Amino acid sequence: MKKILLVLKNEIVTLISRPSFWLAALGLPLVGALVFALAGWLNRDAAAAQTVSQVVAGPQTARAEGYVDLSGIVREVPASVPPGTFVAYPSEEAARAALEAGEISAFYIVAADYIQTGAITYVRPDFNPLSASSDQSGMFNWVVEVNLAGGDMLFASLVNGPLDVQVTSLAPAAPQFEEDSPLGFLVPYIVTLLFYMLIISSASLLLGSISKEKENRVMEVLLTSVTPRQLLTGKILGLGIVGLAQTVIWLGMGYTLMNLSGRTFDLAVNIGLPASFLAWGLVFFLLGYAVYASLMAGLGALAPNLREATQATFVVMLPLMIPLFFSSSVFAEDPHGPIATTLSIFPLTSPVAMMARLASGGVTWWQPWLAVLLLAGTAVLIVRAVAGMFRAQALLAGQGFSVKGYFKALVGK
Secondary structure, three states: OHHHHHHHHHHHHHHHOOHHHHHHHHHHHHHHHHHHHHHHHHOOOHHHHHHHHHHHHOOOOOOOEEEEEOOOOOOOOOOOOOOOOEEEOOOHHHHHHHHHOOOOOOEEEEOOOHHHHOOEEEEOOOOOOOHHHOHHHHHHHHHHHHHHOOOOHHHHHHHHOOOOOOOOOOOOOOOOOOOOOOHHHHHHHHHHHHHHHHHHHHHHHHHHHHHHHHHOOHHHHHOOOOOHHHHHHHHHHHHHHHHHHHHHHHHHHHHHHHHHOOOOOOOOOOOOOOOOHHHHHHHHHHHHHHHHHHHHHHHHHHOOOHHHHHHOHHHHHHHHHHHHHOHHHHHOOOOOOHHHHHHHHOOOOHHHHHHHHHHHOOOOOHHHHHHHHHHHHHHHHHHHHHHHHHHOHHHHOOOOOOHHHHHHHHOOO
């Protein structure tokens, strides 16, 4: 234990004495603060911003359009439509004459057999592929719908959107979001991305440390005084503490700078994340870091230099990327389906996937515990397997890195 603590202390002191560490820990939040300050300075004049918006968006008022109702359906224009938006014409010839005279910008022809075919022809003098989705075209659709409903705007609105489903979940500890709030999608996605970045950045510290010590032959000297398992355990713990401290610095500086600027990061008031979310986050971060930092250490032990080790990180980190691919389609829409549940329990994906599900809420109580047990067991096995690579490091030095050789060494062959 004493040797593990010595390795741990050495890793912490060595890393925090590097200017690059403080540049990353303090420089990134300061750059973000400068970006926010610049954005605030550019937006200091609300009137100017509104003028620019109007220039880019163009005029907000649209020219009048005409319509020719051959079916006799359109008997009146609803009161919700601004007066003068649509002008009725008795025939197509009269509408064309008004169009050529510039009285209207376009016109609609409601077919005589509209009830059977639903056909409406839109005539305009120029080609504009965006006009079909304009607000004015949608407004004329509303005019037709209200007239089909006999002038009853409420009935027409219900026919246009007949379902207002209220979902009630019986699962415990499910966070509640405001109606139509994008947080139902954003929270699982942000949590997935955040834990991926935290684990990757912390595990990469160990890869760099192992690769550099192997290149300058310091590793061989260290292995004469400590066992491979003691060396690897001390490095994992030391760099894990530094990575966690760096994350706390980022969050603390971000929160402080935001308060100094008078801004607030205001999520929905009733977002209601479970109180245990932070505790689970710390557990899954530490265990996920232990697994992937050990795999990174294995890369550093087998690869001849840091450049080749960095190129091979994609192979190791691929399982952790899988939840990112499903963050919007699975974890936000069906967080308790078979795919999300499997990914949240499988050890190589659970550090990210389980936190995304916990952010969505309603996870059965035994599933996080099962995921933690499997992840802890996997961490122990991988640490032992990677420690075995260090015993063979002298034999593997100078050889080119291969994915096949890496996995063979990982299983002890």
